[in-house]
Amino acid sequence: MLRMExxxxxxxxxxxxxxxxxxxxxxVEEGDFLAVMGPSGAGKSTFLNIAGLLDGFDEGxxxxxxxxxxxxSDAESAAIRNQKIGFIFQSFNLIPDLSVFDNxxxxxxxxxxxxxxxxxxxxxxxxxxxxxxxxxxxxxxxSGGQQQRVAIARAIAGxxxxxxxxxxxxxxxxxxxxxxxxxxxxxxxxxxxxxMVTHDHELARRARRQIHVLDGRMVDVSGGNVRxxxxxxxxxxxxxxxxxxxxxxxxxxxx
Amino acid sequence: MLGFYVHMAVKSxxxxxxxxxxxxxxxxxxxxxxxxxISVENILTRDPFPAKSDKLFNVRMDSWDPDSQFFxxxxxxxPKQITYRDMVGIMESDIPRHQTGVxxxxxxxxxxxxxxxxxxxxxxxxxxxxxxxxxxxFRYGQGWNQAADRNRDPVCVxxxxxNEKLFGGEDSVGRQLRIGKRNFSVIGVLDHFNPTPKYxxxxxxxxxxTCEILVPFDFIKEDDTGLSISGNxxxxxxxxxxxxxxxFLAATEMCWIQxxxxxDSGKRRAYHDYLDAYAAGQRELGRFPRENNNRVxxxxxxxxxxxxxxxxTRAMAWISVMFLLICALNITGLLLGKFLSRSGLVGVHRAxxxxxxxxFAQHLLECWLLGIAGGLAGLxxxxxxxxxxxxxxxxxxxxxQVFSVEPSMFxxxxxxxxxxxxxxxxxxxxRACQIAPAVQLKLQ
Numbered sequence: 242m243l244r245m246e247x248x249x250x251x252x253x254x255x256x257x258x259x260x261x262x263x264x265x266x267x268x269v270e271e272g273d274f275l276a277v278m279g280p281s282g283a284g285k286s287t288f289l290n291i292a293g294l295l296d297g298f299d300e301g302x303x304x305x306x307x308x309x310x311x312x313x314s315d316a317e318s319a320a321i322r323n324q325k326i327g328f329i330f331q332s333f334n335l336i337p338d339l340s341v342f343d344n345x346x347x348x349x350x351x352x353x354x355x356x357x358x359x360x361x362x363x364x365x366x367x368x369x370x371x372x373x374x375x376x377x378x379x380x381x382x383x384s385g386g387q388q389q390r391v392a393i394a395r396a397i398a399g400x401x402x403x404x405x406x407x408x409x410x411x412x413x414x415x416x417x418x419x420x421x422x423x424x425x426x427x428x429x430x431x432x433x434x435x436x437m438v439t440h441d442h443e444l445a446r447r448a449r450r451q452i453h454v455l456d457g458r459m460v461d462v463s464g465g466n467v468r469x470x471x472x473x474x475x476x477x478x479x480x481x482x483x484x485x486x487x488x489x490x491x492x493x494x495x496x
Numbered sequence: 497m498l499g500f501y502v503h504m505a506v507k508s509x510x511x512x513x514x515x516x517x518x519x520x521x522x523x524x525x526x527x528x529x530x531x532x533x534i535s536v537e538n539i540l541t542r543d544p545f546p547a548k549s550d551k552l553f554n555v556r557m558d559s560w561d562p563d564s565q566f567f568x569x570x571x572x573x574x575p576k577q578i579t580y581r582d583m584v585g586i587m588e589s590d591i592p593r594h595q596t597g598v599x600x601x602x603x604x605x606x607x608x609x610x611x612x613x614x615x616x617x618x619x620x621x622x623x624x625x626x627x628x629x630x631x632x633x634f635r636y637g638q639g640w641n642q643a644a645d646r647n648r649d650p651v652c653v654x655x656x657x658x659n660e661k662l663f664g665g666e667d668s669v670g671r672q673l674r675i676g677k678r679n680f681s682v683i684g685v686l687d688h689f690n691p692t693p694k695y696x697x698x699x700x701x702x703x704x705x706t707c708e709i710l711v712p713f714d715f716i717k718e719d720d721t722g723l724s725i726s727g728n729x730x731x732x733x734x735x736x737x738x739x740x741x742x743x744f745l746a747a748t749e750m751c752w753i754q755x756x757x758x759x760d761s762g763k764r765r766a767y768h769d770y771l772d773a774y775a776a777g778q779r780e781l782g783r784f785p786r787e788n789n790n791r792v793x794x795x796x797x798x799x800x801x802x803x804x805x806x807x808x809t810r811a812m813a814w815i816s817v818m819f820l821l822i823c824a825l826n827i828t829g830l831l832l833g834k835f836l837s838r839s840g841l842v843g844v845h846r847a848x849x850x851x852x853x854x855x856f857a858q859h860l861l862e863c864w865l866l867g868i869a870g871g872l873a874g875l876x877x878x879x880x881x882x883x884x885x886x887x888x889x890x891x892x893x894x895x896x897q898v899f900s901v902e903p904s905m906f907x908x909x910x911x912x913x914x915x916x917x918x919x920x921x922x923x924x925x926x927r928a929c930q931i932a933p934a935v936q937l938k939l940q
Contacts, residue, residue, distance in 0.1 A: 293847065319850060322846075322847065322849050348849050350500040353497070407937075
C-alpha cells in the first residue's frame with residue numbers, strides 16, 4: 242500500500258539545515274493499522290505530510306499503491322489525495338461555515354461525484370460515525386468528539402484506501418478518545434489502511450503495528466536501534482482476521 | 497464544480513461582511529465614477545443621426561479679416577459660421593440635395609389663446625430644406641416648401657412642446673400665431689425631435705431643446721416680426737447701421753449662420769469647388785481678402801471639432817477608469833489580508849483534494865462576486881448621479897433627461913467591475929493558492 246525508501250526531508254533556512262526525516266524507510270501493507278509514536282519534533286508529522294502528498298521530500302522514493310508518487314504535479318497529487326487518502330486531524334479542521342453535511346461533502350465535490358452519489362455517500366458516512374441525525378448542524382453546535390466523528394465521516398466518505406490520522410484523539414478526553422479509536426478500528430476492519438500518529442501508548446497498543454520515530458529515523462522500540470526498512474514478515478492473515486479482541490487490544494507485529 | 501465554488505465564495509463573503517462591504521463599496525465608487533463619466537462621454541460623442549451622418553456637411557467660408565486670425569477655432573480654420581449674404585449667395589447652387597441656413601432670432605410670441613400670456617421666445621430661422629435634411633418627424637401637417645421661402649409666406653412650424661403650450665396639444669395646423677406684429681399660420685407640428693447633441697446648432701445650444709417655433713429664414717429681415725438676431729455672432733469690417741435689418745444683413749460681415757447641406761455621394765468635391773468659385777467671385781468684388789479657405793465638413797468631423805467638452809470628457813473617462821483601477825489596487829491589500837487569514841481553511845481544502853488551480857479559481861470567483869456586486873451598486877449609483885446632474889443643470893443648457901444610463905452601460909459596468917476585481921484579486925488569489933497546506937494544517 243505504502244512504501245518509503247531512504248526518504249530524506251530537510252528544512253532549510255539561510256543559516257541552518259534541519260533534518261526532519263533522515264533515511265526514513267517504511268512499508269505498510271494494505272489493511273494495516275499503524276501507530277506512529279515518538280517525541281515532539283521527531284518527524285512524525287513530517288512523515289505524515291509526505292505520506293499524504295502535502296509536502297515533498299529531498300531524497301528517496303515513495304510508492305503509494307504501487308505507484309511512484311515522487312515528483313508528481315500539484316494537480317496529480319491533489320487527485321491522489323482526494324481519491325486515495327483521507328485525513329483526520331487533531332483539531333478536527335472542519336469548515337466552520339458549513340453544516341456537517343456540507344463538510345462531508347467537500348472532498349466529494351472535488352472528486353466530481355454527482356449529487357445523488359454524494360448524498361448516498363454522505364448519509365452512509367454519517368451513519369457509520371453515528372451522526373446521521375446531525376447532518377444540518379454546524380460544527381460549533383457539536384462536542385469535540387462529535388466534531389472528530391464528522392472529520393472521520395469526511396475522511397471515509399470517498400472510500401479512500403488510506404487514512405492518515407494526526408493525533409486524532411489529542412483534543413479529546415479519555416472516554417471520547419476510546420470511542421474514536423473504536424471507530425477507527427471499525428473502519429480498519431472494513432479494509433481501510435490507517436496510519437495514526439499518537440502520543441497515547443494505550444491507543445497505540447490497539448493498532449496492529451507500532452513504529453517509533455526519533456530524530457527523523459525509525460527506531461527499535463526496545464533497543465533504540467535504527468531500522469531502515471520495516472518490511473513486515475509475510476502473513477497469511479487477511480486484515481479482517483486481525484480484528485481486535487473485545488477489549489480492543491492488539492499486539493504489535495513490527496516492533 | 498462552479499456551483500460549489502460559488503457556494504464556498506458566498507459562505508466566505510458572509511463570514512467577513514465588513515470586508516465584503518468595504519470591497520463592494522470601493523469597486524462601486526470606481527464603477528460609479530467610470531460609468532457616469534463614460535455615459536456623459538457617450539452622449540457627447542455619439543452619432544446623433546446615424547441614418548444620414550455621412551451625407552450631411554457643415555459649410556464654412558473664410559470671409560474673415562485678413563489681419564487677424566479668427567478666434568475660437570484651430571489655427572488656419574475659417575470662422576465657424578457664415579454671413580447672411582454668403583448664405584444667400586451659395587444657396588444658388590443646385591448641387592446639394594437639401595440645404596438650409598440655421599440661425600436664431602428672438603421675439604415676442606402672442607398666442608391665439610388669450611389665456612396664454614405673450615412671452616419671449618427663441619425662433620429658429622431655417623429654410624425649407626431643413627425638414628427633409630434633418631428628417632424632423634411631424635405629428636401634424638408638414639414643413640414649408642422652397643416657394644414659401646422665396647415668397648416669404650408667413651407660416652411656421654411648432655415644436656411638440658410649443659404646440660402643447662399654445663394649443664393644448666391639439667392639431668393646430670391652420671391656427672394663427674403672432675410673432676411681433678406679424679401673424680403666422682401654423683402649417684406643421686413636430687413630433688418629439690430633440691437630437692442629442694443638437695447637431696444642426698452646435699454653436700449656440702448644442703445640448704438644448706429644438707426651438708419652439710421655426711419660421712422661414714428671411715423673416716429675419718422683416719422688422720415687423722420684431723425678430724432680433726440671437727446667439728453667437730462674430731463681426732469684423734466696417735460698422736453697418738442696424739436700423740434697417742435688410743440693409744444691415746446685405747452689408748455686414750457678421751458671421752452668425754450655420755449652414756448645412758445634404759450631398760449625394762461623390763458630390764462633395766464639386767460642391768467645394770463651387771464654394772471656391774463663389775469666394776473667388778466675391779474676392780473680385782472686394783470681399784474674401786484671404787486665400788480660399790472654405791470647408792465642407794462631414795457632420796461627425798464637425799461635431800468632433802466643435803465638441804471640446806467631449807474631448808475633455810473622453811480624457812475624464814480614461815482618468816475615471818484609472819481611478820477604478822486605483823480603487824482595485826487598494827482593495828488588493830484588503831483581500832490579501834482576508835485570504836491569508838484563512839490560510840488554515842485553504843490547507844484543509846488542499847488536504848481534501850483541492851489543487852492549487854481550484855484554490856485560485858475559488859478565490860478569484862469570490863473576487864468576481866464582489867466585483868459584480870460592486871458593479872451593480874455602481875450602476876445604480878451612476879443612474880442616481882446622472883439623474884442628479886439632469887436635475888441640477890438648468891434645462892436651458894441640457895434638455896430634460898439628456899443624461900441617462902444606457903443599456904450598454906450595464907455591460908460596461910459589469911466588464912469594468914470584473915476587470916477591477918480581477919486586478920484586485922489576482923495577486924491575493926495567487927498567494928492563497930501558494931499556501932503550504934502542511935504548515936497550515938499543523939497550525940490549525
